[in-house]
Amino acid sequence: MNDRSLTYREAVREAIREALQRDPRVFLMGEDVGHYGGCFAVTRGLLEEFGPDRIRDTPLAESAFVGAGIGAALGGLRPIVEIMTCNFSLLAADQIMNTAATLLHMSGGQFNVPLVIRMATGGGKQLAAQHSHSLEGWYAHIPGLRILTPATITDARGMLGAALACPDPVLLFENQTLYNMEGTLPDPPPAVDLDSARIMRPGRHLSLLTYGASLWKCLAAAEQLATEGIEAEVVDLRTLRPLDDATLMDSVARTHRVLIVDEGWRSGGISAEISARIMEQRFYDLERPVARLCTAEVPIPYAQHLEEAALPQAGTIAATARTLVSTHD
Amino acid sequence: MIDFTMPSLGADMEAATLMAWKIAPGDTVHRGDVVAEVETDKGLIEIEVFHHGVVEELVAHIGQKLPVGAVLARLRETAPATTTPAPPAALPTTTPPAPVAAAPAPAPPADSPATSAASSTVPPAPAATHTRVSPLARKVAATLGIDLATVTGSGPGGAIERADVERAAAHAAAASASPQAADPASPATATTPAAAPDLSADHPDAATAMRRAIAAAVSKSNREIPHYHLATRIDMTRARAWLEAENARRPITDRLLPAAVLLAAVARALKDHPDLNAAWIGDSLVRRDAVHINFAIATRHGGLISPAVLDVQSKSVDAIMTALNDLIPRAKAGRLRSSELSEGTITVTSLGDLGVETVFGVIYPPQVALIGFGRLSEEPWAENGGLFVRPVIHATLAGDHRATDGRTGARFLESLNRLLQHPESL
Numbered sequence: 183m184n185d186r187s188l189t190y191r192e193a194v195r196e197a198i199r200e201a202l203q204r205d206p207r208v209f210l211m212g213e214d215v216g217h218y219g220g221c222f223a224v225t226r227g228l229l230e231e232f233g234p235d236r237i238r239d240t241p242l243a244e245s246a247f248v249g250a251g252i253g254a255a256l257g258g259l260r261p262i263v264e265i266m267t268c269n270f271s272l273l274a275a276d277q278i279m280n281t282a283a284t285l286l287h288m289s290g291g292q293f294n295v296p297l298v299i300r301m302a303t304g305g306g307k308q309l310a311a312q313h314s315h316s317l318e319g320w321y322a323h324i325p326g327l328r329i330l331t332p333a334t335i336t337d338a339r340g341m342l343g344a345a346l347a348c349p350d351p352v353l354l355f356e357n358q359t360l361y362n363m364e365g366t367l368p369d370p371p372p373a374v375d376l377d378s379a380r381i382m383r384p385g386r387h388l389s390l391l392t393y394g395a396s397l398w399k400c401l402a403a404a405e406q407l408a409t410e411g412i413e414a415e416v417v418d419l420r421t422l423r424p425l426d427d428a429t430l431m432d433s434v435a436r437t438h439r440v441l442i443v444d445e446g447w448r449s450g451g452i453s454a455e456i457s458a459r460i461m462e463q464r465f466y467d468l469e470r471p472v473a474r475l476c477t478a479e480v481p482i483p484y485a486q487h488l489e490e491a492a493l494p495q496a497g498t499i500a501a502t503a504r505t506l507v508s509t510h511d
Numbered sequence: 512m513i514d515f516t517m518p519s520l521g522a523d524m525e526a527a528t529l530m531a532w533k534i535a536p537g538d539t540v541h542r543g544d545v546v547a548e549v550e551t552d553k554g555l556i557e558i559e560v561f562h563h564g565v566v567e568e569l570v571a572h573i574g575q576k577l578p579v580g581a582v583l584a585r586l587r588e589t590a591p592a593t594t595t596p597a598p599p600a601a602l603p604t605t606t607p608p609a610p611v612a613a614a615p616a617p618a619p620p621a622d623s624p625a626t627s628a629a630s631s632t633v634p635p636a637p638a639a640t641h642t643r644v645s646p647l648a649r650k651v652a653a654t655l656g657i658d659l660a661t662v663t664g665s666g667p668g669g670a671i672e673r674a675d676v677e678r679a680a681a682h683a684a685a686a687s688a689s690p691q692a693a694d695p696a697s698p699a700t701a702t703t704p705a706a707a708p709d710l711s712a713d714h715p716d717a718a719t720a721m722r723r724a725i726a727a728a729v730s731k732s733n734r735e736i737p738h739y740h741l742a743t744r745i746d747m748t749r750a751r752a753w754l755e756a757e758n759a760r761r762p763i764t765d766r767l768l769p770a771a772v773l774l775a776a777v778a779r780a781l782k783d784h785p786d787l788n789a790a791w792i793g794d795s796l797v798r799r800d801a802v803h804i805n806f807a808i809a810t811r812h813g814g815l816i817s818p819a820v821l822d823v824q825s826k827s828v829d830a831i832m833t834a835l836n837d838l839i840p841r842a843k844a845g846r847l848r849s850s851e852l853s854e855g856t857i858t859v860t861s862l863g864d865l866g867v868e869t870v871f872g873v874i875y876p877p878q879v880a881l882i883g884f885g886r887l888s889e890e891p892w893a894e895n896g897g898l899f900v901r902p903v904i905h906a907t908l909a910g911d912h913r914a915t916d917g918r919t920g921a922r923f924l925e926s927l928n929r930l931l932q933h934p935e936s937l
Contacts, residue, residue, distance in 0.1 A: 432512065438647050438673070469645045469672050509665040509672075 184369050190338045191361040194224050194300075196371075197342035198262065202232050205260055208346065211238035211247055212264030212300075221266045222302060222361050248274035248299065252282050255297040260346050265301040267309075268317040268355060282351040283326030297351045298342065303331075304357040304395055304445055305493055311481035314489070316445040318355040318394070319452035322422040328352045329422040330376060333397040335365035337420060340374030348376065357395040357445075379426040381433065385415035388439035388506050391430055391456060393419035396443045396494055403499035412507055422452050430456065431463050438469040439506045443494050448476035475502050513562050513586040517571075519579045519654065520551055520558075520852045521728070525684075527551040528576045529583065538566045540586065545848060547583060553816065558849040564588045643670035652676045653792055656877045657683070658735070683734075684727045732873050736791075737912040740871055743924045745931055747887055747902040753934040769887065770806070770861060771832040775937040777859055777882055778802045778823035780926040786915045787908075787923055788856050790877040796914045800824075805855035805875060806835075807862075808842040817875075818847045819855035828937050863887055863904070872909040879911035880920070882927075 188196075201208045210225065216239040219226030229237040240247040244265055251263040265271045271278065282295045305314035322329045328348060332338045338356070345352035382397065383404050390400040397418050404414040417433050419425065434440055440460060444453035453474040460472050478492040517527060527549040534546045545557040564586035571583045644652075644659055648671045652659050655676065662679045664671035750772055758766045781788040781802055789798045803819040818841075820826075820834050841847055858875050863886035870883025885905040892901035906927060910920040930937060 436514075438645075466646045466650050469647045470666070509674075 185366040186369055187364055187366050188335065189361065190335055190356075190363045190365070191222065191224050193335050193338035193365075193367060194342070194356060194361075195226070195228070197339050198225065198228065199231070201260075201262065201343055201346055202228070202236060204343075205346070207258065207260040208262065209236040209238065209254075209259065210262045210264065211240050211251065213240055213242055213247075213266050215239060215264050220264070222358060224356075224361070225264070244270050244273035245277055248277040249281070251297050251299070252277060252285075252295055255295045255351075256285075256293055261297055262342070262346070263297065263299045265299060267313050267358070268301045268303045269312055269315050271299070271301055271317065278321070278327070278351070278353070279324050283324050286326065286350065294349045295351050296346070296349050298345045298348075298354065299351070300342070300354045300356060302358040302361075303355040304359060305477070305482040305489055306359045306395065308484060308486055308489060309358075310484040314482035316355075316394075316477065318353070318422055319444065319446035319455075321353055322425075322452050322455070324423075326350065327423060328376060330354045331393040331420065331422055332356060333360065333394050333418055333420070335363070335367050336372060337374055339367055339371045341376065344374055344376050352376075355394065359395045360398075363398075376421055377424070377426060379420055379429040380418045381415060381429070382418050383414070383416040385413035386437055387413045388441060388503055389415045389417060389430075389433040389437045390441050390443060390499065390503065391417050391419065391433070391453075392443040393422065394445060396445050396499075399494060399496045400443055400499055402496040403503060406496065406500045407503055410504075412503065414503055419452075419456075425456065425459070427459060427463065431460070434460055434464045435467045438467055440468075441473045441475060441499070441503055441506060443499055444474065444476045445493060446476060447479050448474060449479060451476055470506050473502055473506055475499055512567065513564055513588050514582045515546070515560055515562070515584045515586055517549070517577045517579050517581045517583055518558055518849050518853065520553065520556060520849055524551055524553075524579060525681075526576055526578045527556070529571050529573055530555060531573065532569060533557075534566050534569075534584070536566050536568060539589070540564060540566060543850075553852060554847070556847055556849055556852060560586070562586055562588060643668055645670060645672045648673050648676050655680045656731075656792060658793065683731060728875060729873050732876050736874050736876060738874060739910050739912050739917050739920065740907060741910070741917060741920045741924055742869060742905060742907045743928065744890070744903050745906050745928045746892060747904050747931065750931045750934045751887070751902050765829075765832075767828060767832050768835065771828050771835060772931070772934055772937060773861065773884055774804055774806065774820060774823055774831050774835075774859060775826070775828045776927055776930040776934075777804065777857070778826075779930050779937060780923055781857065782824065783926050784919060784923040786919055787880040787910065789879050789914060790856070791879050791911055791914045792877055796879070799856040801856065803854045803856045805858040805878075806838075807858075807860050808839055816842050816847070817855070817858060817860075818842050818851040821850065821854065857882065859884070869905040870907050872907065874909050874911055879914035880923075881909040883907040883909070 198210060210228065214221055215225045216229040216234065216237045225237065248263055251261040254261045265274065278299070282297055286294045303316050303318055305316070318329055318331055321327055328350060330341050330345060330352060332341045332354065341354060345354060383401060385404065390404065392400045397416070400416045404416050407414050415433055415437055417430065442453040442456050444451055446452060453476055457472040457474060475494045475498060477494065480492060483489050483492055529547060530550050531548040533548070534540060540546060540560050541563050542561055544560050546560045547558050549556055549558055567585040567587050569584045571577055571581070577583065642659065643664060643666070645666065649659070651673050652662070657676050657680050659671060662671050662675050665675050666672040754767055754769060754772060785798050786796060788802050789796050801822050802824040803821050804823050805817040805819050807815050807817045809815055818838055820831065820838060823831060826834065838851070855875070855878065857878055858872070858881045860870050860872055860881060861884040862870050863884055866886055868885045870885055872881035872883045874881045883906070887902055887904045889900050890903040892899045892903060906924060908920045908924055910917070
C-alpha cells in the first residue's frame, strides 16, 4: 500500500469518477459541471469521459434541478447534484427540506430518497457575502438529512461513496478553501464511515471541537499552543447530523475545557447545539464554561482584512484557548 | 472506550506503583474482577475494575509510579452480564488521563462515597455569598472530602477549580504529616484504620511511608472532626455462653471468634441507627445502605491494617466468620483488594487481645463513627441489689459531632448491648 499525493479537488473528482464507474445508476448534474468543468474545476474532464447523459449541465434553477434529482432518486437512480455554493441552495431549500427530507415520513416509509447533494461552503476566498456563507449548521437542524463536512483528503475521497450507499438524502459540504489543499492518500483509498467524529490530535488540557476548514486552523493553533505547554485535543466532527456525541463527550471528560470552533454564525449554530449537549451530558466534568469561536455575525465582507477578521483564525483560536487554561488571581 | 484509572484507595493516597497485570489485551473483564496489583503505602493491593468490557490496551507499565486518576488501561465497554449498579451518573465512562496535576478521579462503585457525593450531595455553596466553583472542582472536592470553604480559587473571578482543590488537599496532607501523630504506642494511633503494610527489607522507606499515611488520616480526622466519645460496659455472660456452646459442637475449622459476634451485633444495631453508617461529605451526611466494617488486623511485621468486611448487614455470624477467615490471612500477607480498602462505612477497633480495657477511637474520615471494644474480662457487676462477677466488655463509640449527637450514639450503644444479650438471634 503506497501513499500518494493529491489535492482535495482531485480526491473529490476521483470519488465521483469511481461512483460513475461502479454504478450505472449514478449521474451528476449541476450548474457548469459539464462543459465548463465545474465552478471549482472539480468535475473537469468527466463530461468527456462519461458523456452528456451522465454529466448533465443544468439551467440556473436550483429548485428545478434539485427537484429533478429527487425525482430521479425516487425513480431508482442515484443522482449526485452539485449546487455551486450552499448560498444558492436556499433557492432549493423547499425541495431539500419539504420534499427530500420529509418524503420517507410522509409516504409512510414507502419512498426513500437516495439523493446526494454536494455544495461548496465557507468564506476566505474574497467571494463576498452571497458566495461565502456557511449554512451546514442550518441544515443540521433538519431531521431526515445527513450532513457531512469532509475536511481531510481521506474524507473528500471516501465520503461520497458512503453517502451514495445511504438510502436517505445526504448533503456534503465541501469548504471552498480546501480544494487546493494537498495531502496524501493511501492506495487503495480507505473506506470511511459517516457516523463518527475523529480525534485528529490528542491532548489533555482542552478540547477543540471543529469541522471543515476550521479543522486545519485548529491544528495550527494546537501546534502553537504546544510550544507553550498547552496540549489541545483537536476533534474533527466530520458529520454534523447525526453528531457523534460519544466521541465528543469522551474528549470533554478527559480535558474538562472545551472550545468549539465553527465557521457558521454564533447564534443558533451547530456550536450552540454541541455546547448544550455538553451541558446536558458532561456538566460535572467541566472546569470552565464551554467557549465558542464562530464567524462574526455579519454578512461575510469582501475586503480581505475584514473577511479574515470575520472568520475564526488560528491566532484567535489559540488566544481563546489560552483564556480557557489560564488562571486568574 | 473507558479509561480504567488508578483508583483512590483512601483520601490520603496520591500515587501507587503498578506491580503486575492480571489481564491482557483482548480479555473480557467484569465488574469486580481483579485486574492489577499496585504497591501503595498500604502494601500490595489488588485493584478491581468497575466496568464490564474488553481490554483494548494496557497503557501503564510494570514498575511505573502513577498518580490517582492516571490511565492504566483502556476498555471497550460491553453490556453487563448481570444487573449491577450503573457506574456513577456524573462520571459514566471516563476519567481524565494523566491530567496537569495528579487528579484524583476514581471510578468508584455506585455506593461509594465519591459517587453519592457527585450524584446527590454536591455541597451547596453558602446561601449568603455564592462561591464560584467549577462543576469539576465540586466533584473532585467531594471525592477528596475537601471542604470548599477552605479552598482559595484561582480561576476567573476567584472561581475554585480542580487544581485549587488538589492544592488544598495536598496542603492538608503535608500539614498533617507531623511527628506527634507517629507514636505507635498511642491508643489513638493504634486505632486508626489507615493501614500499615507489610514492611519488607527491600522497602526501607515503607515504614516512613506507612507512618505518613496514618499521620495524614488521623491528622485530618483530628483537625476536621469534632469527636464525641461514649462508653458503656456490656455484660457478655450470654454471648460468651452461646459462643462456648456453639463452638463445643462445631469442628475446629468452623469455630467462631468473638469478633464475628461483635461485628454482627454492630451491623444489626446500625440498622436502627443508620446515621452512624454514613459519610460526612462537604456539608452533609450521606447514609450508606451497605455496612462495610473496617476491622483492624495486625500484620506479620507488627503493622496494623484495617480492611473492610463487606456487606456485613446481610451476613450471618457464620458468614462473617467465613469472611474473616478469608480476610485475615490476606491482610497479613498484604494481598487485599481495592474495595476492601476504600469502601468501609464504619470502623470497629478491637484491642482486647492486647489487654486494653477501653478504646478511645479516632474516626477514619469521611466515616462518622468508630466502635471500640476492649478486652473481655471478669469484673464486679452490681445488679438487682446483688454483686456478681461477670464477663464484661467495654464498648465505646467515637462519633462525628457534625453528623450526629451524643443521643444517637447512646441509643446505638444501648441497641448493641440489647443485641448481645440475645446472641442466638444475631
